[in-house]
Amino acid sequence: MRAVAAAGADWIHFDVMDNHYVPNLTIGPMVCEAIRPHVELPIDVHLMVEPVDALIPMFAKAGANVITFHPEASRHVDRSLALIRDHGCQAGLVFNPATPLDWMDHVMDRLDLVLLMSVNPGFGGQSFLPSALDKLRQARARIDRWQAATGRAILLEIDGGVKTDNIAQIRAAGADTFVAGSAIFGKPDYAKVIAELRAQIAHGESSWA
Numbered sequence: 360m361r362a363v364a365a366a367g368a369d370w371i372h373f374d375v376m377d378n379h380y381v382p383n384l385t386i387g388p389m390v391c392e393a394i395r396p397h398v399e400l401p402i403d404v405h406l407m408v409e410p411v412d413a414l415i416p417m418f419a420k421a422g423a424n425v426i427t428f429h430p431e432a433s434r435h436v437d438r439s440l441a442l443i444r445d446h447g448c449q450a451g452l453v454f455n456p457a458t459p460l461d462w463m464d465h466v467m468d469r470l471d472l473v474l475l476m477s478v479n480p481g482f483g484g485q486s487f488l489p490s491a492l493d494k495l496r497q498a499r500a501r502i503d504r505w506q507a508a509t510g511r512a513i514l515l516e517i518d519g520g521v522k523t524d525n526i527a528q529i530r531a532a533g534a535d536t537f538v539a540g541s542a543i544f545g546k547p548d549y550a551k552v553i554a555e556l557r558a559q560i561a562h563g564e565s566s567w568a
C-alpha cells in the first residue's frame with residue numbers, strides 16, 4: 360500500500376468478498392485497520408457481502424473513508440446508506456453489469472458516489488465488458504441532472520478491467536474515478552503505469568461529450 364501511495368495513487372480501493380454474495384473470499388475490517396496507519400490516502404471499501412449493515416460500523420472504526428455496497432444485498436438500501444454517513448464515511452451504491460440504475464433514483468440525496476462494475480464481481484483480472492460504456496453514459500446523465508438541480512456532485516467510479524488501453528474511452532463515457540487492480544499490481548513499475556493511466560485519462564477528458 361505504501362508503494363502504490365508513493366507511486367501516485369489517489370485512493371486505496373479495498374475489495375471485501377464474503378463467499379456468499381460473491382464466490383470468493385478476501386479481507387475484512389482487521390486488514391483495513393492494519394493498513395490504515397501506513398497510508399494517508401482515502402480507503403474506499405467496496406462491500407461484496409450480504410447482508411451489509413453489520414460490517415458498516417466495523418469498517419468505519421477500522422478507518423474506511425468511503426463505503427459502497429450492492430443495493431440488492433441490503434434489505435433497506437436507504438437505511439444502509441444513512442448508516443454509512445452516520446458513521447462519518449462517504450456512501451455509495453455499486454451496480455453489477457445487469458443491475459438497473461433505477462436503484463439510485465430515490466436515494467440520490469444520500470449518495471456521494473456511484474460505482475459501476477465493468478466485470479461481474481468476485482475476481483480481479485477479468486476483461487472490461489463493453490456494455491459498461493453505455494451504462495456509464497446513462498449514469499453520467501442522471502448524475503449531471505442531479506447536480507444541475509441541487510449543486511451537489513456525486514462521483515462516478517468504474518471498476519473491472521480498467522487498463523491503459525481503454526481508460527481514455529471510459530473517461531470519455533463519463534467516469535471520473537477509476538479502479539485499477541491488475542493494471543497496476545501486474546506491472547513492476549507502479550509509478551510508470553499510474554502516470555500512463557493519468558495521461559490516457561487526460562486524452563479521454565478532451566473528448567468528454
Ligand SMILES: O=C(CO)[C@H](O)[C@H](O)COP(=O)(O)O
Pocket residue numbers: 374405478479480481482483484485518519520521538539540541542
Ligand atoms: O471488485 C473487483 C472484482 O470484483 C475488482 O476491484 C476489480 O475486478 C479490479 O481488478 P482488475 O482491475 O484486475 O479488473
